[in-house]
Amino acid sequence: MTDLLNDLLIRNARPYGDEAVDLLVQDGVVTGIGTGLTAPEGTEVFDAGGHVLLPGLVDLHVHLREPGGEESETIETGSHAAALGGFTAVFAMPNTDPVADTAVVVEHVRRRGEEVGLVDVHPVGAVTTGLKGEKLAELGTMAASAAQVRMFSDDGRCVNDPLIMRRALEYASALDVVIAQHAEDHRLTDGAQAHEGAIASRLGLAGWPATAEETVVARDCALAREAGAALHVCHVSSLHSIAVLRAAKAQGVRVSAEVTPHHLLLTDGRLTGYDPVNKVNPPLRTGADTQAMREALAEGVIDVVATDHAPHASQYKDTEWAAAKPGMLGLQTALSVVIHTMVEPGLLDWHGVARVMSERPAEIGNLPDQGRPIAVGEPATFALVDPDAQWTVRGPALASRAANTPYEGMRLPGAVVATVLRGRITARDGKVVA
Ligand code: DOR
Numbered sequence: 001m002t003d004l005l006n007d008l009l010i011r012n013a014r015p016y017g018d019e020a021v022d023l024l025v026q027d028g029v030v031t032g033i034g035t036g037l038t039a040p041e042g043t044e045v046f047d048a049g050g051h052v053l054l055p056g057l058v059d060l061h062v063h064l065r066e067p068g069g070e071e072s073e074t075i076e077t078g079s080h081a082a083a084l085g086g087f088t089a090v091f092a093m094p095n096t097d098p099v100a101d102t103a104v105v106v107e108h109v110r111r112r113g114e115e116v117g118l119v120d121v122h123p124v125g126a127v128t129t130g131l132k133g134e135k136l137a138e139l140g141t142m143a144a145s146a147a148q149v150r151m152f153s154d155d156g157r158c159v160n161d162p163l164i165m166r167r168a169l170e171y172a173s174a175l176d177v178v179i180a181q182h183a184e185d186h187r188l189t190d191g192a193q194a195h196e197g198a199i200a201s202r203l204g205l206a207g208w209p210a211t212a213e214e215t216v217v218a219r220d221c222a223l224a225r226e227a228g229a230a231l232h233v234c235h236v237s238s239l240h241s242i243a244v245l246r247a248a249k250a251q252g253v254r255v256s257a258e259v260t261p262h263h264l265l266l267t268d269g270r271l272t273g274y275d276p277v278n279k280v281n282p283p284l285r286t287g288a289d290t291q292a293m294r295e296a297l298a299e300g301v302i303d304v305v306a307t308d309h310a311p312h313a314s315q316y317k318d319t320e321w322a323a324a325k326p327g328m329l330g331l332q333t334a335l336s337v338v339i340h341t342m343v344e345p346g347l348l349d350w351h352g353v354a355r356v357m358s359e360r361p362a363e364i365g366n367l368p369d370q371g372r373p374i375a376v377g378e379p380a381t382f383a384l385v386d387p388d389a390q391w392t393v394r395g396p397a398l399a400s401r402a403a404n405t406p407y408e409g410m411r412l413p414g415a416v417v418a419t420v421l422r423g424r425i426t427a428r429d430g431k432v433v434a
């Protein structure tokens with residue numbers, strides 16, 4: 001990636017919330033950590049104000065909508081949102097137009113990300129041609145392309161056909177890449193509009209049963225075991241899926257899982273006003289599910305938080321419920337929601353936040369220079385967080401082109417003060433540093 005390699009002295013930062021130190025950064029790498037450090041003349045000095053320093057956040061699941069959906073987001077606006085949210089790497093899902101199912105499209109996404117230069121944009125390749133679920137896309141060609149695709153997914157759709165999924169996992173094993181599954185048996189969710197339960201019944205919305213997720217997770221864990229392949233389960237939403245994941249992990253299946261911030265915090269209780277901002281796939285579920293998600297994330301059965309950042313322009317959201325597209329913004333609110341749901345109740349400390357939002361995602365996504373320890377010799381790739389700040393979410397003030405945040409008007413804890421990518425400050429005090 002093309003970076004200007006600045007030298008930087010970061011004063012008074014608390015790595016993982018521990019003791020305050022200074023960090024000297026040269027050519028994008030940490031070359032000194034200590035107290036009272038001095039820097040060569042001309043080095044930029046950055047006062048970190050005693051805030052918490054984390055490795056730069058890594059998001060395994062975003063929708064940047066480019067190519068083809070630029071009315072909702074672009075790689076540029078999505079990169080702005082990512083940098084402001086503390087992210088230094090994101091994985092862009094392939095449900096674009098054209099679909100990212102060829103080397104040409106994934107290379108375009110990667111190149112555009114590099115041109116914007118705020119965050120490493122890693123294209124996710126489609127598993128099947130056109131996301132149709134019928135024929136495997138050319139995974140090997142995309143993996144070998146300049147985009148170096150390391151994750152494949154039909155996200156938005158499930159790879160429902162077990163034979164196609166089996167073949168995909170066999171290829172994934174041979175290519176050393178990961179298949180990220182959107183676990184939803186479409187036969188069970190035909191026409192679904194909301195979590196199948198008391199609230200959907202009362203509102204007259206067709207139900208999305210939790211079993212549609214759980215059964216696909218169980219099937220795919222068996223297929224991944226047989227293929228010896230790495231399977232990643234996108235946006236786990238049902239507490240029943242957790243037992244399946246726990247059992248598979250205990251058997252040594254190479255399975256990882258993510259939960260979204262909205263499935264940690266929001267429930268189907270929000271649906272009573274029929275506001276489509278709450279429509280998302282998989283749907284918001286019950287308080288028992290959100291509680292189970294939090295506990296599974298703390299325990300490590302769910303490995304990571306991924307946003308499923310899904311911008312939709314107002315013409316796709318300001319409609320009646322049934323016509324609205326599913327999805328919600330996530331990049332600029334993710335860390336605050338994790339602080340609120342996980343740090344404040346004592347389920348995770350800052351090391352834990354670094355684990356679920358940076359270290360494990362970088363491992364799963366196979367990124368050798370992200371999610372690294374804050375230590376001498378390591379890349380200077382950080383998120384600096386003021387844990388005591390509070391802010392009120394306003395959709396139009398977010399950097400995304402769309403404004404479909406479910407947290408509108410909510411007061412959330414924690415603010416990203418700065419983001420640093422290989423020694424370059426990409427965001428500072430709520431503004432992108434171009
Ligand atoms: O809510 C969702 N929105 N879930 C998905 O799986 C796809 C995504 C989108 O692309 O908008």
Ligand code: ZN
Pocket residue numbers: 155156157182234235281282
């Ligand atoms: Zn999905």
